[in-house]
Amino acid sequence: MFSTIGATLSAWTGSVANAIIACVNRIVSPRVVRLVEADDGGFAVQATGNVDILPSRIAYADGALTAPNLAALFRGRRVEIILQPKRFLFRPLELPARAADFIEGIVRAQIDRLTPWSAAEAVFGCTAPVAGGSDTISTMIAATTRKVATTYTQAVAAFHPSAVAVCTGVEGQANPVKVFEQSARGHLDAARLSRVLQLVLGVVAVVAVLAIGVSAYVGSSLGAQEDELARQISTRRAAIRAGGDGGDRSPVAALERRKYETPASVIVLETLSRLLPDHTYVTELHLAGNKLQISGITTDAPSLIPLIEQSQHFTRATFYAPTTRAPSDPGERFHIEARVEPKNNMGNAVGNTVAP
Incomplete structure (x- = not known):
């Protein structure tokens, strides 16, 4: 042949x-x-x-x-x-x-x-x-x-x-x-x-075969990328539709839960200002998740624990460092740690307190 x-x-x-x-x-x-x-x-x-x-x-x-x-x-x-x-x-x-x-x-x-x-x-x-x-x-x-x-x-x-x-x-x-x-x-x-014509035809045939191979490879690669993009777009659309349905596992619902379950530092500070007596000054406040740490100066440090415990906004109040008093300080320097209740309860409580 x-x-x-x-x-x-x-x-x-x-x-x-x-x-x-x-x-x-x-x-x-x-x-x-x-x-x-x-x-x-x-x-x-x-x-x-x-x-x-x-x-x-x-x-x-x-x-x-x-x-x-x-x-x-x-x-x-x-x-x-x-x-x-x-x-x-x-x-x-x-x-x-x-x-x-x-x-x-x-x-x-x-x-x-x-x-x-x-x-x-x-x-x-x-x-x-x-x-x-x-x-x-x-x-x-x-x-x-x-x-x-x-x-x-x-x-x-x-x-x-x-x-x-x-x-x-x-x-x-x-x-x-x-x-x-x-x-x-x-x-x-x-x-x-x-002979020159035969050589030219051979070169053209080789170039044509290479072009067909490259075209098939590029087409296959682009097709795979297109399929992957279509899959990602479908996944994103499904996630958006699921979020719009308001289900418990949707991103919107998760964001809503985090909003009410995570305490806000502004609300925590507002609540502390209402609980602590006038002779007490807070110099440092750290809020990490549901854990609150405050430091400051007061004339009666032990009385602060009952005040904080009696509030429905905080639980498990305790000293996490010794209470000290320097000659130059106007009172006792305290370090108290407590757990913050979820925001929804705190928000309702603050709303009831502020309403009058």
Whole structure:
């Protein structure tokens, strides 16, 4: 399966590369240098565009071209080598009219019958088809060996042209017939461009797979966070609804209970000011929960315990430190500790006391 996919991909990228090169060649046509073979084996030179130094003749011997400034003449140009017809074998071919679009494939399949060479050994070209009747067309095939064609193309390829084509003239045809063409391995070489396309496709595929993986991971993570937020929102809404219902376990009810069960320091101080006699002065007061500690100066410290115990606001009154008297003090210094009753009882009591 992988080999089939690889072959299909290679064929597709090769087709795309050839199409790109064909489009570029149409847009930017390379300058053409035409070498026309003479009877002595040398070549006359014909060139399009501006050529600084154009040799009048190029000698050819032992598979090599000889002339001054050949590198400047051929570099980057398309070279067409027009060989004499004596180097080719010509065969007329008559085909059905509907085979006009498949002439090259038909000739390639029958080349061993039309010529003395096999398909691997021969190179060929065909003239434009000519209608021979209502249902037939005819063409002329020019063929030679691949060795002959490559001998000339290799001689020119050493000078780095953009492409080299081997052609020949056919009697009755104004334009020569191309039998072989070789593209130089430049920036737009089909094989190299095909490999680049395959590399680009591979990189795009890897990036696409990574993007899909990252997208799935991020989507899963965001989905989990969204679910967690929805759960927290539902929990908070349920707690708010439970608090609004006024149940015993709701936050509002708990806050209400704490309000009435925790004594307020202002109310405690108001109650003490009403209980203690005028000769008693409180210098320190500490309230921690339901535990009250007071310190101060009085003329009769033991009488304070009964006064505090008799009140319904305090219980368990006792001295938590010895009573002392300094020479400079106007009375006895006392330290009394008592338990404070809950606020609701104290509030009612204070309200009854203050009402008159």
